[in-house]
Amino acid sequence: MTETRLYDVTLRDGNHALRHTLSSKFVRSYCEKADQSGVWAVEVGHGNGLGASSFLVGKSVESDLSLLQAARESLKKTKLAVHSIPGFATIKRDLVPALEFGVDVFRVATHVTEADVSQKHIEYLSNNNVIVHGVLMMSHMIDLKGLVAQAKLMKDYGASAIILMDSAGFFIPREVAERVSAIKNTLEVEVGFHAHNNLGLGVGNAMSAIHEGASLVDGASMGLGAGAGNAQLENIVAASSREFSLKSDVYSFLQMSKLVEESYFDKLPRTTSSSTQSGLAGVFSGYAPQVSAISEELGLDTNTLWKEMANRKLVAGQESMIREIAQDLMNL
Amino acid sequence: MSVTKPIRIAIIGTGNIGTDLCYRMLRDSRFKVVALVGRRSDSPGLNIFKDEVDHLVSNGIEGLVPFLKDIDGAFDATSAFDHKNHWDILAKSQKWVMDLTPSKIGLPLVPVLMNKIPVMSLQNNISSNYSMVTCGGQSSAPILYAIASASSGIREVEVSSSIAALSAGPATRLNIDQYIESTEGLSALISGCDKVKTVLVLNPAEPPVMMRTTVNISVDFCDLEQAKVSALNVVAEVQRYVPGYEIVVEPHLQSLNTISATVKVTGAGYVLPEYAGNLDIINSAAVETAVLHSATYRSVSKK
Numbered sequence: 054m055t056e057t058r059l060y061d062v063t064l065r066d067g068n069h070a071l072r073h074t075l076s077s078k079f080v081r082s083y084c085e086k087a088d089q090s091g092v093w094a095v096e097v098g099h100g101n102g103l104g105a106s107s108f109l110v111g112k113s114v115e116s117d118l119s120l121l122q123a124a125r126e127s128l129k130k131t132k133l134a135v136h137s138i139p140g141f142a143t144i145k146r147d148l149v150p151a152l153e154f155g156v157d158v159f160r161v162a163t164h165v166t167e168a169d170v171s172q173k174h175i176e177y178l179s180n181n182n183v184i185v186h187g188v189l190m191m192s193h194m195i196d197l198k199g200l201v202a203q204a205k206l207m208k209d210y211g212a213s214a215i216i217l218m219d220s221a222g223f224f225i226p227r228e229v230a231e232r233v234s235a236i237k238n239t240l241e242v243e244v245g246f247h248a249h250n251n252l253g254l255g256v257g258n259a260m261s262a263i264h265e266g267a268s269l270v271d272g273a274s275m276g277l278g279a280g281a282g283n284a285q286l287e288n289i290v291a292a293s294s295r296e297f298s299l300k301s302d303v304y305s306f307l308q309m310s311k312l313v314e315e316s317y318f319d320k321l322p323r324t325t326s327s328s329t330q331s332g333l334a335g336v337f338s339g340y341a342p343q344v345s346a347i348s349e350e351l352g353l354d355t356n357t358l359w360k361e362m363a364n365r366k367l368v369a370g371q372e373s374m375i376r377e378i379a380q381d382l383m384n385l
Numbered sequence: 386m387s388v389t390k391p392i393r394i395a396i397i398g399t400g401n402i403g404t405d406l407c408y409r410m411l412r413d414s415r416f417k418v419v420a421l422v423g424r425r426s427d428s429p430g431l432n433i434f435k436d437e438v439d440h441l442v443s444n445g446i447e448g449l450v451p452f453l454k455d456i457d458g459a460f461d462a463t464s465a466f467d468h469k470n471h472w473d474i475l476a477k478s479q480k481w482v483m484d485l486t487p488s489k490i491g492l493p494l495v496p497v498l499m500n501k502i503p504v505m506s507l508q509n510n511i512s513s514n515y516s517m518v519t520c521g522g523q524s525s526a527p528i529l530y531a532i533a534s535a536s537s538g539i540r541e542v543e544v545s546s547s548i549a550a551l552s553a554g555p556a557t558r559l560n561i562d563q564y565i566e567s568t569e570g571l572s573a574l575i576s577g578c579d580k581v582k583t584v585l586v587l588n589p590a591e592p593p594v595m596m597r598t599t600v601n602i603s604v605d606f607c608d609l610e611q612a613k614v615s616a617l618n619v620v621a622e623v624q625r626y627v628p629g630y631e632i633v634v635e636p637h638l639q640s641l642n643t644i645s646a647t648v649k650v651t652g653a654g655y656v657l658p659e660y661a662g663n664l665d666i667i668n669s670a671a672v673e674t675a676v677l678h679s680a681t682y683r684s685v686s687k688k
Contacts, residue, residue, distance in 0.1 A: 108601035108643065109545040109584050140585045143562040166589050167550060170558045194589075370586045371547065374594070 057263050058093035059301065060245065060271045061286055063313060064124070065136050067277030069100035069339060070322050073113045077123035083274075083312060084127035090305035092286075093269070094132040094158050097124045100279060101370075102162065103135050103151060104142035110370065117147070121154050134158035136188070139170045144177050152181055160216060161207075162188035164368050165195045168203040172210050179211030186245065186269075187212035191368055193223045193335050197235045204236050214243035214269055219258065220369060222251025222281055222332040226261035233265040245269030248284040250276055251332025253324050255284030260292055274310040275321050280331065280338025282322030286310070330356045334363035343372055347379045357382060391417040392679045395449055397471055398462030399423035399430025401554045402485055405656045406460055406668050411437050412655075415676055420452045446471050453478045457679065460671055461485060464556045465563050476512050481678060483671040484516045487560060487567035491516035493574060495526040496673040497622045502530070504574065507681045515674050519564050520650075520663035521546040521583060522571040523670050524598040524630070527623050528646050531615035532636050533576050536644070538605025542572045545584035545601075549593035552661040561585060576602070593660035596650040597633070603643045612636040616646060626673040627666050629653060 064083060068075045080097060087095050097120050099105045099113045106113035113120075117135075124133050133156050137147065148159070159178045161171045171187060178185045187207025192200065204215040217232055224232075229246060236244050246262035248255040248271065259270045272286030287306040294303055314321065327345060331338045336359055344362075348355045361378050394416055396407050403421070410416040411434070420440040423431045431441045442448035446467075449459075453474075458481035461468050465488035472490055475482050484491045491514030492505070499505045507513075517523065525544040533539060557564060568583040588594050613635050623630045629651030639645035650662030657664055 107545065107582055107584055108543045108639065108645070109599070139561050140565075140587065143565050145562065145566070164550075164587070164589060167558075167587050169555070170561055170587065172559060173562065365592070366590045368586075368588060368590065371588060371590070371594075374590070 057267060058269050059286065059289070060134070060269050061087060061092045061095045061273065062247070062271050062283060063273040063277050063286070063309070064120070065096040065098050065102070066100060066279055066283055067273055068098065069279035070277050070282065070320050071317065073099055073106065073111045075115065075120060077115055077119050079316060080120050080123040081127050083309065084124045086305065086309045086312060088128050088131045090309060091301040092131055094134040095124060095128060096134040096136055096160070097121055098135055101138060101141060103137040104147035105138065107141070118150060118154065121151065121156065125155055132157035132184070134160060136160045136162060137174065138162045139174050144174060148174065148178065152183065156183065158184045158186065160186040160188045161212070162190050162218070165189040165192045165200065165203060168206040171207060175207060175210035175212050185212050186214040186216050188216040188218055190218045191220045191337065192217040192232065193219065193221060193228070194366065194368070197231065200232060201235055201239050204242070205240055208240055208242045212242070214245050216245035216247055216269065216271070218247040219249055220337055221335045222249030222255070222328070222338055223335040224258055225252070225254060226257050229258045229261040230265045233262050233267050237266055243268035245271065247271035249278065249281060249338060250284060250322070250324055251281040251328045251338050255282070256288045256292060259284040259289045263293065274306070274313040277313055277317065278322060280322065280341055281324045281328035327355050330359045334359040336362045336367055337369040339369065340372070340375060343375050347376055351379050351383055353379055353382060391415060392458070392675060393417045393419050393456045394675070395420040395422060395452065395456045395459040396462065397422040397446065397449065397459055399428045400462065400556065401552070401657060401661070402462035402664055402668060404430045404433060405664055406462060406671070407434055407438065408656045409668065410672065413672070419456050420449055422446065422449050446474055450474065453480065456480060458482060458675065460675070465560060472514055476514070479512045481511060481513045482515070483675055484514060485667055485671055486556070487519050487563040489516065489567055489570060490514055493518045493522070493571050494674050495523060496626060496670050496677065497527050497619060498530055498575070499677070502575065507678055509681065511682055513678060515678065517667050517671050517674070518571045519568045520548070520596065520667045521564065521568040521585060521598055523666045524596065524648055524650050525568070525600050526571055526575055527619040528600045528616055528632070528648055529572060529575050529602065531619045532600065532602050532607065532612045532644050532646065534615055535609070535612035536602065536604040536607040539576050539578040539602060540605070541580045541603035542576045542578050543582045543584070543601040544568055544572055544598060545586070546596060546598040547586040547588045547594065548596045548663045549660040550587045550589035551593050552657065552663055553587050593658070595660055596662040597647055598650070599645060599647040601639060601643055601645045605642070607644050609636060609638065609644070612644065620648070627669045629659070629662055629665060
């Protein structure tokens with residue numbers, strides 16, 4: 054644990070749960086607490102990252118730069134981080150202003166099979182004296198050999214860490230361990246893990262990554278994140294305190310989670326029957342609202358729909374496909 | 386004298402786009418494929434056409450120079466970076482070029498709009514450079530034009546496309562920012578609005594998905610009925626050169642003051658499978674533009 058850094062995604066993944074209504078006021082009060090906690094970095098922005106505010110995935114109420122400014126002013130010890138997906142963000146429009154703004158850590162993310170799309174963005178950032186991580190989203194949708202090959206691409210472009218995202222909340226602890234160690238044993242690169250809580254295994258999976266020697270582990274206060282939410286950051290710290298001697302103080306993380314709990318009582322994510330089905334099927338759990346609505350409209354079982362979405366290997370950002378798949382199922 | 390003398394062309398680039406172009410133009414009597422230009426002698430793209438194309442060039446643009454006298458123009462399916470150099474050489478030799486890279490050097494052209502938007506008129510110059518912009522641009526522009534022409538006070542334009550991961554070649558993947566910037570430039574040109582956004586999602590779903598492009602426009606006012614009629618009309622016109630282009634969601638109010646519509650592009654299936662509608666629409670646009678430009682130039686030069 055002494056080597057594992059905590060990475061706080063509350064103000065980024067949590068923005069999914071808040072439907073991108075995060076305010077600079079909240080960012081400021083959260084970051085003031087986070088800065089005292091010993092958390093390594095706080096990630097801030099739209100749920101889909103820099104430059105993602107759009108009709109397609111949802112408009113942010115406040116701009117990226119306004120949120121980043123609030124965070125920058127409040128973070129002294131803790132690093133300021135952003136998530137960025139090529140295809141939404143560009144170097145010129147999004148990365149350059151964020152660099153000028155003093156962002157410390159950039160995470161460049163692609164679907165787990167599409168790492169080569171990140172080449173120019175990672176190369177550009179790693180030439181600019183900031184910390185760059187490569188993120189593989191939906192990391193269960195590839196075998197171990199393929200995973201290592203995609204991780205190697207990002208490493209070779211210049212990423213100092215590879216972050217495996219369990220975007221669907223599909224993994225069990227043994228699979229997390231296999232993946233973290235497959236990369237650690239093959240490539241000289243740091244490994245991080247980002248859990249979702251669809252099967253109620255968010256914290257357990259994060260612990261599994263820590264045991265396997267992951268250098269970074271992601272969590273969100275109160276699990277505030279897409280779908281069933283992320284691993285609860287305060288619980289990762291609490292559970293770790295049973296095993297390791299920590300520099301971090303559990304109490305300060307509880308202060309952060311209390312702020313989230315009180316501010317967004319009606320928006321806190323939870324594991325539901327639908328999110329369990331999507332987790333088992335390995336489908337991005339952010340689709341839950343559409344799946345419920347369309348299933349009800351067409352009189353279709355949600356589980357059947359989740360399974361067919363999994364068969365078609367749906368990835369994040371394909372909201373328009375759900376109705377089409379549901380209609381195909383009804384014609385069978 | 387025959388008025389149907391074929392247009393003599395070279396294709397530069399032997400990736401997905403170049404290969405598909407070569408295949409379709411070898412089967413199109415309006416064209417004569419004089420040369421296919423690759424950069425490696427073991428290029429699989431060159432090997433496919435070894436019995437069908439007179440000159441297979443494996444050392445890049447330098448290798449094409451001896452044959453420039455035999456062509457009217459060229460199709461450049463390489464990269465934005467290489468296109469600059471190619472255009473220098475082609476322009477000196479008075480050749481036109483259809484640019485299939487997102488270089489933004491030439492005149493952006495969407496064939497169906499050339500008689501609708503003054504800035505997209507054909508050029509009366511033999512060595513013209515026409516930019517096919519991007520697949521997202523070719524698929525969104527007709528719909529954007531239709532909705533914009535029925536609207537006033539355009540505040541924001543967004544074009545989001547999803548394409549099958551298998552149909553995105555290395556150049557597209559490496560140059561995703563150029564793709565976005567070129568598509569946004571075209572949206573701004575057509576709508577007159579500076580607030581433009583483009584999103585591209587590479588989709589590895591199986592079976593591979595057909596390309597879909599959604600246009601969202603935020604406006605002060607829109608005559609929705611007129612927008613629908615215009616959209617259906619312009620789609621029918623596009624279908625003359627891209628048969629697989631169809632509207633799947635008609636213009637509708639997506640939210641307050643925001644109009645949305647979606648098109649789907651199914652490829653013609655020449656070399657690449659049907660899911661590669663993104664490659665089909667850009668190649669079809671280039672072929673159509675070459676035919677129209679050649680006709681214009683020939684009529685001008687006769688005068």
